[in-house]
Amino acid sequence: GQNIDQPTEMTATEGAIVQINCTYQTSGFNGLFWYQQHAGEAPTFLSYNVLDGLEEKGRFSSFLSRSKGYSYLLLKELQMKDSASYLCALPSGGSYIPTFGRGTSLIVHP
């Protein structure tokens, strides 16, 4: 089985940097996804990490440490539109069906 843990809510100031953590326990690792979900909308893909290290994509970066069962999403130069829920997801070992964390609700204020 899998267990995914994320903080429930975070707040940050426009223009700042925020790091959203995800810790997990899994019986078989097949990579880790981050999705963004604005209120009332469907999740959209942000990043996928399968190897250790940092993957940078514009203002958003995602980091993975497989040995520690840990990932984070780093958002730089925060904008108001970044206010959303950020979901960590892992395809399970055998069937690859993704298990999603509960999501971290990020509130960006002026």
Added chain:
Amino acid sequence: GAGVSQSPSNKVTEKGKDVELRCDPISGHTALYWYRQSLGQGLEFLIYFQGNSAPDKSGLPSDRFSAERTGGSVSTLTIQRTQQEDSAVYLCASQDRVGTDTQYFGPGTRLTVL
């Protein structure tokens, strides 16, 4: 090209009635998932279709829930004898192949059972 579409966008029904929710995946995507998301909760996996293989129904919460996928494309999720606890947003996602490909989500159907 077109993304994943779902219909209806909103459905209000009375307890005990049956409902059908539809998902049109991205053309050519072989994998299709149904999830349920209650207010403030994460995504709860319901069922997974992959090509012509038998679906993985391990996430269906009760035998009132069923789904089919016709011709490897459109899928219908049916909830029989709806209960108030079935109220949630039902999301469909399609995936090019399997496993580590990105999932593309539809806009969801918001189901309210009165």
